[in-house]
Amino acid sequence: MTQAFLNIDKVTKAYGAVQVLNETNIAVQKGEFLVLVGPSGCGKSTLLNMIAGLENITSGEVSIDGRVVNDVPPADRNIAMVFQSYALYPNMTVRGNISFSMEMHKVPKPEREAKIAQVAELLQITHLLDRKPGQLSGGQRQRVAMGRALTRDPAVFLFDEPLSNLDAKLRVDMRTEIKKLHQKLGTTIVYVTHDQVEALTLSTRIAVMFGGDVQQLGTPEEVYNNPANMFVAGFMGSPAMNLFPAELIELNGAVGVKVVTAGGFITLPFPHGAHLTDQIGREIVLGVRPESMTDPESADHDSHCLEHVDLPVELVETTGADSFVTILLGGKECIGRFRGKSTATAGQLTHVTFDMTRAVAFDPKTEQRLA
Amino acid sequence: MTLRPARILLYAILGLFCLYYLLPLYVMLVNSVKPLQEITSGGMMELPQVWTLAPWHNAWSQAQVGVEATGLKPYFLNSLLMVVPAVTIATVLGALNGYVLTKWRFRGDTILFGLMLFGCFIPFQIVLIPMARSLGFLNLSGTVGGLIFVHVVYGISFSTLYFRNYYSAFPTELVRAAEIDGAGFFTIFWRILVPNSGPIAVVCVIWLFTNIWNDFLFGASFSDFSSQPMTVALNNLVQSSTGEKEYNVHFAGAIMAALPTLFVYIVAGRFFVRGLMSGSVKG
Incomplete structure (x- = not known):
């Protein structure tokens, strides 16, 4: 097995008796964009800080480019970090902020100047070089913070929720910028966020974290389409995946599911569950993405398992492009993503098309994936 | 804004206190620039009749403080x-x-x-x-x-x-x-x-x-x-x-x-x- 560029090997973190990060293994290849995503307190920032060297590693090893860095101070790890608050030095100009690190590493002045010019050009902040951070807008500060990190040509870039202080529109813009920057420079990036949309759009791989554990590590497609457990299913995607109780049944000689609805029950085929023939009759939690329960026109017609059902509508929320239609399934309020001009009305029956090739099943007790 | 009686009274009291607090400073200042006999003759509150900087000069470099007359x-x-x-x-x-x-x-x-x-x-x-x-x-x-x-x-x-x-x-x-x-x-x-x-x-x-x-x-x-x-x-x-x-x-x-x-x-x-x-x- 080839050694990963950034290797997190059996790493744990405990503050006294409190274990905040359980044994974690992540191997990041060179040029990858790994996003650590999860709710507050899941251990993602702790893990990032341990990679940066700002927090001690309780046990396990972190290595960068083949070198174990557990006891290497942050400055010598060949990393750069962008902080949530940007952490720009308020007493220095933008130029001073960007050159500080090079100054600390005793880079000669002409070289520093050249590098500053180059980075400023790349991030389009040349006209801001002589200003103080206090005179910059949020987006500009963000750029400067990235510029400061870029001067070091680091082996690994660390981002700690860099966009969470920006307003919604700017956040989307800067997200695109970061993605472009990664494509242009090809540097390895580890990026922490609690925003699953950021995670899905930016990453080449995602580590979904919860309760000090990596719940799933995979490409955005894998994490989105094949969630490993109910937490990942519920966390990734907006609106989240619908999770509702169902029963495995035999349907036309294959495996199907029976779901209680507002007016009775429906039965649907369940192609993913084909291997569960020995478990007919057991209770499961079925996971269906909002876009997989939609109006017949919006359904993915390449799918080989579309099921049309008439169901009563509880509520319709219009967002312009889409209408989110609430339907009761298995006693849970589930959301279907319908077309914006859908005619579904609250209190009436509407045609719903289930794309059952995309449906997944979980064990209600262990919350792990069944099929 | 109209000056209501209450406010006038307030300012009057404040002014009075202000004067009261400044009084020691006034006494120090005027007495430091008048000849000694003007003070000893009972004119402590008056402005000096003869203005002089001699006391300052004296205090700074001539007065007997320690063994020698070095001033302060x-x-x-x-x-x-x-x-x-x-x-x-x-x-x-x-x-x-x-x-x-x-x-x-x-x-x-x-x-x-x-x-x-x-x-x-x-x-x-x-x-x-x-x-x-x-x-x-x-x-x-x-x-x-x-x-x-x-x-x-x-x-x-x-x-x-x-x-x-x-x-x-x-x-x-x-x-x-x-x-x-x-x-x-x-x-x-x-x-x-x-x-x-x-x-x-x-x-x-x-x-x-x-x-x-x-x-x-x-x-x-x-x-x-x-x-x-x-x-x-x-x-x-x-x-x-x-x-x-x-x-x-x-x-x-x-x-x-x-x-x-x-x-x-x-x-x-x-x-x-x-x-x-x-x-x-x-x-």
Whole structure:
């Protein structure tokens, strides 16, 4: 097995008796964009800080480019970090902020100047070089913070929720910028966020974290389409995946599911569950993405398992492009993503098309994936 | 806005108090520039009939303070030589302490801070004898250096309190960023923390300067004739004059002793307000 560029090997973190990060293994290849995503307190920032060297590693090893860095101070790890608050030095100009690190590493002045010019050009902040951070807008500060990190040509870039202080529109813009920057420079990036949309759009791989554990590590497609457990299913995607109780049944000689609805029950085929023939009759939690329960026109017609059902509508929320239609399934309020001009009305029956090739099943007790 | 009677009354009372507070200063000023016989003849509240700067000249360089008639000049210098290093050292050490106690936390740091804080509450009188022993042991008895030492030791408690509280609101991410940038312990302190400490440094300097300059007890206890500070010399001037009491000279001397603190308040106070303002702008 080839050694990963950034290797997190059996790493744990405990503050006294409190274990905040359980044994974690992540191997990041060179040029990858790994996003650590999860709710507050899941251990993602702790893990990032341990990679940066700002927090001690309780046990396990972190290595960068083949070198174990557990006891290497942050400055010598060949990393750069962008902080949530940007952490720009308020007493220095933008130029001073960007050159500080090079100054600390005793880079000669002409070289520093050249590098500053180059980075400023790349991030389009040349006209801001002589200003103080206090005179910059949020987006500009963000750029400067990235510029400061870029001067070091680091082996690994660390981002700690860099966009969470920006307003919604700017956040989307800067997200695109970061993605472009990664494509242009090809540097390895580890990026922490609690925003699953950021995670899905930016990453080449995602580590979904919860309760000090990596719940799933995979490409955005894998994490989105094949969630490993109910937490990942519920966390990734907006609106989240619908999770509702169902029963495995035999349907036309294959495996199907029976779901209680507002007016009775429906039965649907369940192609993913084909291997569960020995478990007919057991209770499961079925996971269906909002876009997989939609109006017949919006359904993915390449799918080989579309099921049309008439169901009563509880509520319709219009967002312009889409209408989110609430339907009761298995006693849970589930959301279907319908077309914006859908005619579904609250209190009436509407045609719903289930794309059952995309449906997944979980064990209600262990919350792990069944099929 | 109309001036209602209540408001007029309010201002009248305020004005009255203002006059009341300014009265001693007026008395000191006018009596320091009039010949002695105008005072002794009972005209203490009047403006001088003959204006003269002789009492000032006398107090500064001629009055009999110690053994020789040197005026207050050498003692003023003693005070300066004492107060400037003492304030500087106590402020810098306080800033360093605050930096360590907030950004390089260690086990027991809160207890240590609590103990240092305790120093703020120890009355001067309690430490007089142990301090005298210590100064003797350190071979600093009766020197300006000894006074500096005493004031630094007392000043650290306060300066540490000021800087610790100020730095605890200082974003730790800046320190972490500087760490990643490759700055060491002292580089972070001088390049990141200190340049952002303007307002609290001014508060600390005003406090320490005023206290150390105005201190009498330590000055009287731990100095000898060559190292006496201004406060002690002023006392000697007023107490030890033989023959007629030269009130005009005393007044001039007292004003001299008060001028430096006044100066610090006026000059640094402006920077203080400015520092507060720049900090309050969204940053």
